[in-house]
Each structure stands twice: as structure tokens, then as C-alpha cells.
Amino acid sequence: KPLSRANSAMGGAKSEDGVYANVQVILRCRPPSKEELAARTQQVVRCDEAMRAVTLTQQVPGSKAAQQTRTYHFDKVFPPDTTQEKLYGSAISSIVEEVLEGFNCTIFAYGQTGTGKTHTMTGDITEELSAGAGVIPRAIHQIFNYLDSINSEYSVKCSYLELYNEEITDLLTVGADVPKVRIMEDRGGTALAGIEESIVKSSKEIFALLEQGSAKRRTAETLLNKQSSRSHSVFIVTVSVREVTPEGDEVIRVGKLYLVDLAGSENITRSGAVEQRAKEAGNINKSLLTLGRVITALVEGQGHVPYRDSKLTRLLRDSLGGKTKTCIIATIAPTVLCQEETLSTLDYAHRAKNIKNKPEVNAKISKTTHLKEMNFEIEKLKQMLIA
Ligand code: ADP
Ligand code: MG
8 A cells, every 4th residue: 555645644734854743632532331331420521523622521519510611622532432443544544654754653642540541552462453453553554564565675673662660671572581671862862772673574473572572561560560550561663664766876764653551640630740649659650750741841841851850751752842753642531430530631631732843754865876976076085185
């Protein structure tokens, strides 16, 4: 399938090389669960897809009749009946197209535990896409469908990390003697040392790795008594395509896709700080807290942005106010029991809309013509030296 802009999402807002673009924020509300339906739990969220609006109706405490409604607008709003296929087609596939054009793109899932972050990012993992397949398996399919359709050399690499308590675990290495993963900043952005980068030749291989990584994550959880709601997972796919232009120049485009399933946002207040009761219980997720502070600093135009204060923000530095195209999928639940958390998520996500990034294409051009010119220059300099 050639790159087509026909269903380009985000209102057709395609990245232009080196031009500022706002972070895209989309909202997804999950359907009520069986239990919530059985208990006839009151529903307080209304999504208006056409208006890209979500309205939260809250009961004012102490007064039966009084209600307070708040409406928020996002780049896209997906109501509870939205299928995985619909969400992907209308909000994600155009981002993956940009990765194939050589941009770095990041997709975050942000929200309270149980609102559908993992369902949205991963969903069902089967090599043949099923209706339940989430963003990661669909992106893998899109990438390989494209690569199989072009006549260029390519390479695809992937890594899969987990961040828990400020420790990074490589989910793709096996065995006990695994090197520690370190984050290093270089001029081109962030680099990871001690990490397994597997070269994959087909979507089949990448699915095997995804399954292997997910299994390792589950085992580690049980062994160490970790809570998955408190860890972040990051799946990274790097696609390089080598093309030769009609002039005989070689162009190598490298696009990177970061797919991030964040820890549950339940202890984060509406302003992005940690709730007092969570602090007292020692439940501070430094990375998630710093993410909030980084967003605040960027939105308020503060001179110092505290990227260095956590592993997550160091790792994703470029996705926040940097050269990456970024999309946040905020997930919420529809019921009254979650209304405070829902309000926090809506506020947080709404604020993040104001972050501006400046995506740039990563392309290395080795111009044959350029080389000729250089040789000519060298010859000229030699002549000057002799003279
Ligand atoms: P989180 O990762 O945010 O903690 P999960 O993705 O694990 O949440 O979702 C919690 C439960 O709700 C799961 O059983 C999941 O299958 C279900 N769920 C979440 N979002 C949806 C959705 N959009 N449609 C149907 N079921 C969903
Ligand atoms: Mg989850």
C-alpha cells in the first residue's frame, strides 16, 4: 500500500519538516464494565465525536438536584463504542505514515488504572490481526505492509523496555546476567546503552518478540510482587529505508516510533502534582510526577524544563517540546465512581495540548553529485597548496 493521505488524521495536520506543531491529544472513554452495568452505576461522561467534545456531569455534594457540567475539547474524541480499528484508522495510521517518512513519533497512553491504556496500546496480540488488536500490533502490520510494497532496502529494529521505580528493564533480553540499561543524551537526542535491539525481518518475528517481552513483564511482576499499574512500558520500533533517487543519490530515512503505556495516573492531582495521601503512603511515581512538571514548564514557558529529574522524561525528552511528533491518548471511564480521576485526566490532557514540538525528518543524503563537487573542491585546494 503506498503512502496515502486519504484518511490522514488530526484534521489533515501533516508534519512539515522543521515546523512547530502542537502535541495531539485524543480522548477515549471505555464502555461500562459488566459489573458497572449490573450495579447500575450512574454514568457521568458524554462524548460527542462530531464536536470533538467530552462532557462530565458531576453531582454537587449535599444537593440532590444541583449538577455541574464541564466540557472539554480535544483533537479527537472517541466514545465507548469506538472499535480498535476505528481508533487506529482515524488517529494513528497517519502518524505511522510519518514514521515511514523519517519522522520520530511518540504515542502515549495516559489515564487512571482500568480505563483502557493497555487495551488501547496493546489489546489482543495475535499475528493475524483480530478485532481486539491495539495500536502496537496494528502499527507493526502497517509498517511491514508498506515495506513489502516498496522496492527499497530496509531494516526494522525493535526494543521493549519497562520502567519501574526508576529502574529500566530490557524486556527483550533473557537470562540472569543482563547488563544495566543506561540512558545517554547525545546531540541527536536520547540513546540507550546496554539494550537489546533486535533486527526483525517480518511482522512474525516482531510478534514473537512482543510476546516474549510481555511474558517477561508478567513473570517479573509475580516474582518481585510489582504492580503493573505502577510501571511504564515503552515499545520502540526503528525503521530505516534506503532509496536511490533518479539522480543516483542515496537517501536513508530513519523513523522511530515510541509506543508508551504509562503507569496509572491515579495519584496525580489536577495540577500535575502528587496527591497528599499518596505522598504519605510513599506512592510517588517519580517519572509520572516529573512528566507532569515537564508539561507544566513547557506550557507555562518556564526557562528550565526538568527533563533530567526522571528516567521517563530523559528517555522521552524529544517527545516533549523536541523534534518528535507526539500524540497523547487520554483514557477515561464513564462512571460516577471515577469522576474525580476523570476530571484530573481531562485537565491534564487538556493542558498538554499546548505543548509545541518541532518535528524534523531524519534523512541522510549521500549525494553523488555532492561528492563530485567535494572532489572538485579538494582538487582546487591541492592546486592552491602546490602554487
Ligand atoms: P489500564 O491499562 O488503563 O489499567 P486496561 O486496558 O487493562 O486498563 O483495561 C481494563 C479493562 O477494561 C480490561 O478488561 C479491558 O479489556 C477493558 N477495556 C478497556 N477499554 C476498553 C474498551 N475501549 N472497550 C472494551 N473494553 C475495554
Ligand atoms: Mg495497563
